[in-house]
Amino acid sequence: MRSLQVKNLSKVYPNGNQALNNINFTVNPGEAVILLGHNGSGKSTLFRSMINFETPTTGEVLIGGQSTTSLSRRQLRPIRQKVGMVFQNFNLVHNLSVFQNVLFGALGTSKTIQTFNWIAPKELRFKAMEALDRVGLSEFAKRRADELSGGQQQRVAIARMLMQDPELVLADEPIASLDPKAGREVMDLLWDIVHERGLTVVSILHQMDIAKEYGERILALKDGELVIDQDIHTLNERALNDLYHQPTTKQRAGA
Amino acid sequence: MRSLQVKNLSKVYPNGNQALNNINFTVNPGEAVILLGHNGSGKSTLFRSMINFETPTTGEVLIGGQSTTSLSRRQLRPIRQKVGMVFQNFNLVHNLSVFQNVLFGALGTSKTIQTFNWIAPKELRFKAMEALDRVGLSEFAKRRADELSGGQQQRVAIARMLMQDPELVLADEPIASLDPKAGREVMDLLWDIVHERGLTVVSILHQMDIAKEYGERILALKDGELVIDQDIHTLNERALNDLYHQPTTKQRAGA
Amino acid sequence: MNNWNEQRLSDHMPKRMKRPPTGAWILFIIAAGFMISGLINANLSFTRLYEGLFNMGNFVALAFPPDFANLQSIFSALVETFEIALVGTAFGVMLSLPIALLASSNTTPYAPVRTITRSIVSAMRTIPDLIWALIFVIAVGLGPLAGILTIVVDTIGFCARFFSERIEEIKKGPSQALQATGASNFGVISGAILPAGFPSFVGTSLFAFEKAIRSAVILGLVGAGGIGVELNTAMSLRMFDEALMIIILILIVVLTVEQISSRIRKKVI
Amino acid sequence: MNNWNEQRLSDHMPKRMKRPPTGAWILFIIAAGFMISGLINANLSFTRLYEGLFNMGNFVALAFPPDFANLQSIFSALVETFEIALVGTAFGVMLSLPIALLASSNTTPYAPVRTITRSIVSAMRTIPDLIWALIFVIAVGLGPLAGILTIVVDTIGFCARFFSERIEEIKKGPSQALQATGASNFGVISGAILPAGFPSFVGTSLFAFEKAIRSAVILGLVGAGGIGVELNTAMSLRMFDEALMIIILILIVVLTVEQISSRIRKKVI
Amino acid sequence: GSEADEGSAIEQDASAAAETADGQEDWPETIRFAVTGIDGMEELQRRYEEFQDVIEEHTGVDFEFFALSNRTVASTAMEADQVDMVLSGPSEYAQTKGAAPGVEPLAAIERDAYHSVFVVHEDSEFEELEDLRGESIAMKEAGSTSGHIGPSAILIDEGLDDDIEVELLGDARIEAFKSGETTALADGVRAYDRIVEEDGEDAYRIIHEGPPLPQDPFVASPELPESFKETFTEILHEHEDEILDAILDHEENDKYDGAKIVDIEDEDYDLMRETYDTLGIELQ
Numbered sequence A, B: 001m002r003s004l005q006v007k008n009l010s011k012v013y014p015n016g017n018q019a020l021n022n023i024n025f026t027v028n029p030g031e032a033v034i035l036l037g038h039n040g041s042g043k044s045t046l047f048r049s050m051i052n053f054e055t056p057t058t059g060e061v062l063i064g065g066q067s068t069t070s071l072s073r074r075q076l077r078p079i080r081q082k083v084g085m086v087f088q089n090f091n092l093v094h095n096l097s098v099f100q101n102v103l104f105g106a107l108g109t110s111k112t113i114q115t116f117n118w119i120a121p122k123e124l125r126f127k128a129m130e131a132l133d134r135v136g137l138s139e140f141a142k143r144r145a146d147e148l149s150g151g152q153q154q155r156v157a158i159a160r161m162l163m164q165d166p167e168l169v170l171a172d173e174p175i176a177s178l179d180p181k182a183g184r185e186v187m188d189l190l191w192d193i194v195h196e197r198g199l200t201v202v203s204i205l206h207q208m209d210i211a212k213e214y215g216e217r218i219l220a221l222k223d224g225e226l227v228i229d230q231d232i233h234t235l236n237e238r239a240l241n242d243l244y245h246q247p248t249t250k251q252r253a254g255a
Numbered sequence C, D: 001m002n003n004w005n006e007q008r009l010s011d012h013m014p015k016r017m018k019r020p021p022t023g024a025w026i027l028f029i030i031a032a033g034f035m036i037s038g039l040i041n042a043n044l045s046f047t048r049l050y051e052g053l054f055n056m057g058n059f060v061a062l063a064f065p066p067d068f069a070n071l072q073s074i075f076s077a078l079v080e081t082f083e084i085a086l087v088g089t090a091f092g093v094m095l096s097l098p099i100a101l102l103a104s105s106n107t108t109p110y111a112p113v114r115t116i117t118r119s120i121v122s123a124m125r126t127i128p129d130l131i132w133a134l135i136f137v138i139a140v141g142l143g144p145l146a147g148i149l150t151i152v153v154d155t156i157g158f159c160a161r162f163f164s165e166r167i168e169e170i171k172k173g174p175s176q177a178l179q180a181t182g183a184s185n186f187g188v189i190s191g192a193i194l195p196a197g198f199p200s201f202v203g204t205s206l207f208a209f210e211k212a213i214r215s216a217v218i219l220g221l222v223g224a225g226g227i228g229v230e231l232n233t234a235m236s237l238r239m240f241d242e243a244l245m246i247i248i249l250i251l252i253v254v255l256t257v258e259q260i261s262s263r264i265r266k267k268v269i
Numbered sequence E: 001g002s003e004a005d006e007g008s009a010i011e012q013d014a015s016a017a018a019e020t021a022d023g024q025e026d027w028p029e030t031i032r033f034a035v036t037g038i039d040g041m042e043e044l045q046r047r048y049e050e051f052q053d054v055i056e057e058h059t060g061v062d063f064e065f066f067a068l069s070n071r072t073v074a075s076t077a078m079e080a081d082q083v084d085m086v087l088s089g090p091s092e093y094a095q096t097k098g099a100a101p102g103v104e105p106l107a108a109i110e111r112d113a114y115h116s117v118f119v120v121h122e123d124s125e126f127e128e129l130e131d132l133r134g135e136s137i138a139m140k141e142a143g144s145t146s147g148h149i150g151p152s153a154i155l156i157d158e159g160l161d162d163d164i165e166v167e168l169l170g171d172a173r174i175e176a177f178k179s180g181e182t183t184a185l186a187d188g189v190r191a192y193d194r195i196v197e198e199d200g201e202d203a204y205r206i207i208h209e210g211p212p213l214p215q216d217p218f219v220a221s222p223e224l225p226e227s228f229k230e231t232f233t234e235i236l237h238e239h240e241d242e243i244l245d246a247i248l249d250h251e252e253n254d255k256y257d258g259a260k261i262v263d264i265e266d267e268d269y270d271l272m273r274e275t276y277d278t279l280g281i282e283l284q
Ligand SMILES: Nc1ncnc2c1ncn2[C@@H]1O[C@H](COP(=O)(O)OP(=O)(O)OP(=O)(O)O)[C@@H](O)[C@H]1O
Pocket: A146, A147, A148, A149, A150, A151, A152, A177, A179, B013, B014, B015, B017, B018, B019, B037, B038, B039, B040, B041, B042, B043, B044, B045, B046, B088, B252, B254
């Protein structure tokens, strides 16, 4: 339900590496977009810049019309609340239970104290169980997060995002560690809520078959530049292949 | 060049969760095998059990005819030296350089001190650069490992494994975070060395298309049991699909 | 491999050593200078060492067998110390946590706040116990309370610093994940920072407790008695056998605390 | 959602609280008992506090303005202390590292070795500085060397424990990756354990150094002089203005050490 | 009184010491000389360069100085032959003698104002020691001459030792007394002078003054050759003023001028021993 606008976004890391170079695009509310790009093309950096985990070097990002670039941590909160992020490396709190990790998804929408298992209201607890159930992990609620398999951990991260009731989902390779069936289920889940609840979803993917199947609109980065922004149906194979051609040496490495 | 035999292997985690249930198979020297299985089916546990990072509850694993199950840490060393492992979550040493991480691949074969960048002999340093180059990261040698993108980190882990000159490669979803082209390159790399140097490779994969393309022999776990062990050409679609059907509740969750 | 390729690889190959920044060099040279000067002043002489070993026997003999005659009164002094130390470190630790959060770069983005907090904590450590004891004796009189307050200050000086260092080492991933849900600072801290730091906090706190029990000086100064005073008296009156008994008693407590610490930590690491 | 499903979910839902093990309960009750007893003994009285504040003014006035008359000789005592502390902590830290490795469960799989090492380290802490000073005076005579040795022991008691706790907290992933290459223990330790623990080791070591500089007792005991003795003398002669000057001087050193510590750590975290 | 005349009759000056060089073969090359934190002796120098120069010049032997903050270390070092001479307080001497019976006091520094006093607040009701029955007294640390052993001897003498609560507070004693935590303060008269200096004449009142305390002795190790001990004693007497000037810090404490170097016998410290004994402390 929130739009996403990226304007002239560039990011140079402190080590001199230019990860993003003047990116411009807009995602409308209710759109589901797939973001492609070779390893190191800047996809994760782009995601992190959107909610200001990386301060862009130039340019700005507007979420629901509000610029995230210049806000204080406190001002960012209401925006971040509406943005559900699935991190590439999951970022679970390892020594807590799976259930507690999912409950933390409600940190933005509920009072902090209510997200602690021992005090959380019944509805929130059920909601967390449902979120876990949607990714097929309800039986694992009691486990410590680091006693799960890789794919299970990724699903917990997705459940945590669902718990947040986001209006805009940024999913960084959400199915990389999932088995084919689970991967499809998660994609279905995301696309369903886009259509049912009108969410906006941007998902990074490396699986071309899934991208082609689910994608309506495709964005693609190459060496930090946005090189594709078009409908999947008008996209030719050649352009896709070009994406993954060896980037030039100059652009690839940092200082 | 080393055979791998798994005999009656079972693993019950301390929390009561039975991750592996009486697994039996043999991989002959020079064979390239793909291991499939749903999330949490026990693939990573199986890998970790092979070089005794998890002590099997019952059964044993023989590498090149030697049992790894009952050996002391010291006795395991010569075996582990010959086994190249790519971990699902890469396990790089984060605050060291990419180059240093790759050099550490030689820890088993060289004197410890020689694997430190500031003292490593010239040949080892060049070998490390070549390993990095094979995964397309030679320009990133100087970077800190945690300043890489997810896919780049996975490639460093592969380069580290290459550095080790293993005779048996255990690769846990080695291309999960890689872009399509890089993924294929890495698979090519692995299969080339199998054919050129007669290595033995077992690779966990979730990408069915890649599995079908590269796989000669397919192993598959389901709920901790070995349910498929056959040639790719004789394998029917149905069996593959069954792999990813919802496992029964009873077997899936631990205590 | 052709020459060109080799060239390319060695272009990208990191140097064997990064030239350390000039500051580091200067620092190193200064430290080495002090070190050498210190070693020279120390007047190492091995003949002396050899002779000394003989005398050591005599000295150790003075302490054996340990004298358990006063066990009962010493034991009650130990209990007393234990209570005071427990209350003091408990409050100290509770205060240290927020202070540590104010002193850490990943929980407090405002550099001046951090610098000020850290300086205060350092000052608390640098001002000697005697001064704190005097201040609290003046403020609240002789007795356990002054001792408790001094221990609180001591604990803050120690724990706040170590908590803060640990907090800064915590990987930022999980915190960012919680921030991304729109969590408040309090939410991020209690959801990601505290769980990750918990094992270390337990270890440090229990060390502070152990330190408070061992610390002989504080309680004596404020007339609160306790085991440390007994030990000091025994030593300064050369009653080494009694001193040994007290040391053994304290050691038992210390080892027990260590055990508890490692049990708790094992559960949560 | 149907009823059956709801039932299924609540079956798997974790309890609000895990019932803590009986041991933990007992421990908690004992601690609470001591705590309450301690608080009662502390005899809090707020009227007393109020009166005390008045006296405090007089006391603090004694220390102002700080007296910089003896700055030069105090400064040379500081340099002396600095040297001795540097040598002592340097050796202490070097010895602490292997000891800590022996005391940590992820580097030493043999429980008895661990237990013994830890107990020795605890004993080193529990035996008071005075006893160590006596031992070293007997062994090597009065002077800086005995002071250095006492500082070495102190540093080991402190650093070995904290190093070991940190080592046990290190995630096992990278170590396993190196083990998987067939690395020796030495390889795993120097390749994965030390780099991960390095920031913490630096922080702890520099704290130990700071502690050695601040520690008034040790050097005085062995007749090695130093800033701590100056401070103690100033305080016991009630020259609080001079004491304040010394404290300020030490504080400057302490803050500098902290700065260095945080600079180094920032680079490697 | 000083009996320096006898010494000066034998050896007139430093050059005379050089003449007896034949008798010096068994002298140690360096004398390790410790000064313990002689409590109550505020006028003691805090650095000994000057004393070192003077004494080296007169003996022709090198001196190495150590300032010790703890009396246990001094006696243990003596016992272990790690120190040759100690300038110590009376109480320390008694301990050192207990630990190393062979030690010998060569001479001592006598000060004109060295006794313990009992002090109360001016506005308090207490007039004499007897009134303190049932009250509390702040003292220094266990074993301190003027701040523990001295006053304890007085209390024992008066039969008050069982009825008075003694708080050993170390360096916190004065603040505790000042803020009314204890009724009285028992300490060396120098401490009284200090608090008067801080708070004025009419803040405190002495209710009892003890007898002069024994002097601070130069203690010699039994390992030192007799000839050295003799020479050293002679030099102390002969160059009394010069040496006192070097040891004592007159700049800050000119009002304590009037110290002397005197002969001393082991028996002079029997009072210390008795008190230790009554307090139930064994000297070993
Ligand atoms: N440390 C552990 N303690 C307890 N249970 C564990 C632990 N690690 C994994 N498990 C459980 O064991 C089962 C097998 O895990 P494993 O990691 O082997 O799965 P996997 O086949 O590698 O899955 P994925 O494809 O998700 O990586 C899972 O149910 C998992 O939850």
